[in-house]
Amino acid sequence: MQAPSVGGVMLPRGNGETVRLSRGASLTDFAEKINANPASLVAVMMNLGEMVTATQSVSDETLQLLADEMNYTVQIVSPEEEDRELLEGFDIEFGEDEGGEEFLLPRPPVVTVMGHVDHGKTRLLDAIRKTNVVAGEAGGITQGIGAYQVGTEVNGEDRKITFIDTPGHEAFTAMRARGAKSTDIAILVVAANDGVMPQTIEALNHAKAAGVPIVVAVNKIDVEGADPVKVRGQLTEFGLVAEEYGGDTMFVDISAKQGLHIDSLLEAVVLTADASLDLRANPEQDAQGIAIESHLDRGRGAVATVLVQRGTLRVGDTMVVGDAYGRVRAMLDDKGNNIEEAGPSTPVLVLGLTNVPGAGDNFLVVDEDRTARQIAEKRAARERNANFAKRVRRVSLEDLDSVLKAGLVQELNLIIKGDSSGAVEALESSLLQLDVGEEVDIRVLHRGVGAVTESDISLAMGSDAIVIGYNVRAVGRAAQMADREGVDVRYYSVIYQAIEEIEAALKGLLKPEYEEVELGTAEIREIFRSSKLGNIAGVLVRSGEVKRNTKARLLRDGKVIAENLTISGLRRFKDDVTEIREGFEGGINLGSFNDIKIDDVIATYEMREKPRA
Ligand code: GDP
Numbered sequence: 001m002q003a004p005s006v007g008g009v010m011l012p013r014g015n016g017e018t019v020r021l022s023r024g025a026s027l028t029d030f031a032e033k034i035n036a037n038p039a040s041l042v043a044v045m046m047n048l049g050e051m052v053t054a055t056q057s058v059s060d061e062t063l064q065l066l067a068d069e070m071n072y073t074v075q076i077v078s079p080e081e082e083d084r085e086l087l088e089g090f091d092i093e094f095g096e097d098e099g100g101e102e103f104l105l106p107r108p109p110v111v112t113v114m115g116h117v118d119h120g121k122t123r124l125l126d127a128i129r130k131t132n133v134v135a136g137e138a139g140g141i142t143q144g145i146g147a148y149q150v151g152t153e154v155n156g157e158d159r160k161i162t163f164i165d166t167p168g169h170e171a172f173t174a175m176r177a178r179g180a181k182s183t184d185i186a187i188l189v190v191a192a193n194d195g196v197m198p199q200t201i202e203a204l205n206h207a208k209a210a211g212v213p214i215v216v217a218v219n220k221i222d223v224e225g226a227d228p229v230k231v232r233g234q235l236t237e238f239g240l241v242a243e244e245y246g247g248d249t250m251f252v253d254i255s256a257k258q259g260l261h262i263d264s265l266l267e268a269v270v271l272t273a274d275a276s277l278d279l280r281a282n283p284e285q286d287a288q289g290i291a292i293e294s295h296l297d298r299g300r301g302a303v304a305t306v307l308v309q310r311g312t313l314r315v316g317d318t319m320v321v322g323d324a325y326g327r328v329r330a331m332l333d334d335k336g337n338n339i340e341e342a343g344p345s346t347p348v349l350v351l352g353l354t355n356v357p358g359a360g361d362n363f364l365v366v367d368e369d370r371t372a373r374q375i376a377e378k379r380a381a382r383e384r385n386a387n388f389a390k391r392v393r394r395v396s397l398e399d400l401d402s403v404l405k406a407g408l409v410q411e412l413n414l415i416i417k418g419d420s421s422g423a424v425e426a427l428e429s430s431l432l433q434l435d436v437g438e439e440v441d442i443r444v445l446h447r448g449v450g451a452v453t454e455s456d457i458s459l460a461m462g463s464d465a466i467v468i469g470y471n472v473r474a475v476g477r478a479a480q481m482a483d484r485e486g487v488d489v490r491y492y493s494v495i496y497q498a499i500e501e502i503e504a505a506l507k508g509l510l511k512p513e514y515e516e517v518e519l520g521t522a523e524i525r526e527i528f529r530s531s532k533l534g535n536i537a538g539v540l541v542r543s544g545e546v547k548r549n550t551k552a553r554l555l556r557d558g559k560v561i562a563e564n565l566t567i568s569g570l571r572r573f574k575d576d577v578t579e580i581r582e583g584f585e586g587g588i589n590l591g592s593f594n595d596i597k598i599d600d601v602i603a604t605y606e607m608r609e610k611p612r613a
Contacts, residue, residue, distance in 0.1 A: 011044055012036035014072035022077045022382070024057040027066070034072065044069055079382070086378055087364075090371055094364055097282040097310050104280035107344035108149065108160040109273040110182060110307065113217075114203035115189035120219040123256035124189055125165060131262050146293030146305040147347030148334035152266040159270045162307070162345045164292060182290055182307065182360070183210070184277055185269055188240075189217045192226035192253070196234040204238055213276050214240060215250050215268045222255040248275075281344035286365040287313035291321050291357045292347065302326075302353040306363050313348065313365065314341045318372045322361030323380040325372040326353040411441040412506060413463050417452050418470035423495070424449060427470055430499050440506055452489060454478045460487045468498060519604045520544030522580075522588060524596055533569065535594040536587045539602065545581040546570065546588065546604050554590075555601040565590045567604060 012034055019033045027045065031038040031054075038054040044066060045052045052058055058066075060076050067074035077085075087094050097104060113121045129148055149162045164182060186207040190200055207214050216235065218228040232242045232251055241247020250268040254261045273279055287308050294304035304321055306313070313319070317328045329352030333339050342348040354376070357363070366372050414431065418424040424447050431442055445465050446456065452467055452474035458481075460467050467474070467482070467489040474482050474489050482489045492498040526538030539546075548570040554562040569589030570577050580586040588602060 011040055012070055014070055016071055016073055018073045018075055019067065020075045020077055021063055022082055023060065023079065025063060026055050026057050027052060028054045030063065030066065030074075034070075041066065041070075082382060083362075083379070086375065086382075090366070090375060092364065092366065094288060094362060097280075098285040099282055103282040103284060105283055105344075107279050107281045107283075108162050109184040109269060109277065109279055110162045110164065110345055111185045111187055111269055112164045112183040113187045113189060114207065115217075116191070116194070116197035116199040116203075119189045119191040119194065119197070119200070120256045121189050124187070124217060124219065124254070124262075125163060127256045127259050127262050128163060128266070131259055145332070145334050145347060145349045147307060149346065150266065152263060152270065154267050154270045160345070161266060161269055162347060164307075166293070181210070182292070183212055184279060185273055186212050186214050187217050187265070187269065188214050189219050189256075190231050190235070191220045191223075192218050192228045192231055193220050193223045195227070195231055196238075201238060204235075204240070208239075213272050215252070215265070215272050216240060216242075217265050218251055218253045219256050221253045221260065222258050228253045279345075281310040283310075283312050283343045285311040286367075287311035287317065287319070287342075288362070288364045289313075291359060291361045291363055293359055294321075294356045296356050300351050302356045303349060303351060304353055304357055305347055305349050307347050308342050308344055310344055311365065312341050312343045313346075313350075317365045318367070318369050319350070319353075319363055319365045320372045320375045320379075321350075321353060321363040322357035323376050323383060324353040324355045324357040324361075325369075325376040327369065328352050411443050412502070413460075413465035414442060414444050414502075415456050415460055415465050415467045416444060416447040416470065417456060417467065417472050418447075418449060419472050421449050423470050427468070427495055427498060430495065431502060434499065434503050434506065442502075442506075451475050452478055452482075454481055457481045457485065457487050457489075460489075461485050466490065468492065470495070470498065515608060516605045517608050518544065519550055519606055520546045520582070521604070522546050522586075522602045524598055524600045524602065525585070527596060527598060528587065533589050534592065535596055536569070536571075536589050537596050537600075537602065538585070539580075539588050540585050541580050541582050542601070543582055544604075545579050546586075546602070547579045548577070550604045550606050552590065552602050552604040554593075554596065555603055556597065556599075561600070562593060562595065565593050565602075567602075 014034065019030065021030060021033065027041040028038040031041050042052060042054050045062070048065060048069060050062070052062065063074050063076065084094065113125055115121050128150055144165065146166065147162060147164050149160050151158055151160050153159070186203070188200065188203055188207070190196060204214065216231075218231050220226055221228055228251075232245065236245070240249045242249055242251040244251075250272055252261055252265045252268050254265055288311055289307045289309040292305045292307050294302065297303045302324060304324070306321065313328065313331070315328050315331055319325065319328060328350055331339050331342060331351070332349040333342075334347060339348065366375070416424050416428055418427060428444050428447055432444065434442060445463055446459055451472050452469050454477055456467055457474070457478050459465065467487060469489060469491045471493050473479070473491060481487075490498070490501070520541055521543045522537075522539035522541045524537045524539055528536040528538060530536055546567060548567050550567050552565045552567050553560050554565060567588055568591040569587070570580060571587040572580060572584070577586070590596070590602070
């Protein structure tokens, strides 16, 4: 078949072959895979009515569209898949225990506490931490490292449980969204005086979606009006039937505040794990797991808490965590003790990484520093590419509609700064509730209290965000930077006005605002009558300048006599002129309008697009 051409460029044509492209690939990446000239792909896109440059990252949809047009099948490779392939390149398999059954030994369950706000998640995590220092390790003060381990005795045996110390399903879900499985069992906290609430259901659904067994902690039984039986009844509707009613979910009545029945709860966790999970891992292999928390410490550099999922992590090991790597310089447990090694299900604080990984990033130990560096660098490069995919061009509210229509962005990124956290939260939640159809998402990238800073502007630059300042301004260098980089910073002092404007912009309805600017005034000194032109005003320009073809109004004793007139003729002596300046005399013809008197004032103005304040 003859390949079609556009403007002399031969268009590539496939036979339905599959092309694998990573998310955020550019036309050049695509062209490379099919051995074509990138320019020809640009031409195809142009044919399809989209202007795309060869090196710009494009959306999944654009890649699909392009592939369809050229008769290829495109397969977009997810970041997780890509990572697996990357590791395979180094002969590393992540996520599976090495060796057979005989290498596997039991490991403690890892637990996340979830539930409705105020039902006592934080209090429960505190209570557990306080009452159950792992036997024989007393003395140390628990450090907040993002996770901790406690011991409990079940059927005469000492058992351990690891708790992820950030309550709530948000962290859990965020990790899961990144393909990381951090949790074996969820404790669902329900306050007995409040019963099942919206976030109870939400948490329950998240746990179910992840296939994680649930233990229900019916909390606040010390409070008057507590009704633990009712909670059991309510949860039945959601498929959680208590054991005492013939179901297989363990319910434990507790008081986090008074430390009541915490041991029974821990026992229930262990029993549930034994009954429904086979928690074993190979402690002998190179360690693997996930990062739970990390930050940059002034004295110690990058600090990350990791949860070892298999293998044993040792001081001196070379590890990669997300796009950070390094040799483990020291490890601290949840009590701040230095430790030499950490086995499966142990959370440890690791020192020695090059930079700060993200929560949910996987970690693995490799043999050589060089391998660690290469993996980290490849991941960092991939991350950069993916970020570029999001970066399209600077967006302003005025051009948002056209940018959206052109398919250049599918979301409106916002950075919200305000003078109080209450205002910022109110603004954020109202904006997120805007119903703007399915095509556009509103994302709040960052929010905070205080002036708009340089860091806000650079974040906006990197992700095409619009900055909203509520009762705050960009100051000094931040303002200059916004100006220079073309970042749209909008100031509001009324919340609903901000909401209205954003909504209007999303609907493509944001009209430029015009304001009237006075140009000049002229006083009528004489009136000339012309049979051809009607009345001509002999004037002295009092202020500014009077220009031909501008709008004018006529004032008599300070009152407006006529509006919307036009300076249709302008003369000085015998000559037609385009303007007459302050202090000069001349003649003005207002077209067909003739009702002028001596001492009337002709005020001219024009409508200018108003810079939005
Ligand atoms: P979270 O939002 O789920 O983390 O809830 P918190 O742990 O912050 O608890 C919310 C409020 O309930 C706090 O004032 C706690 O002191 C209180 N609280 C938590 N557990 C109990 C309990 O067992 N009994 C009583 N009376 N109050 C509790």
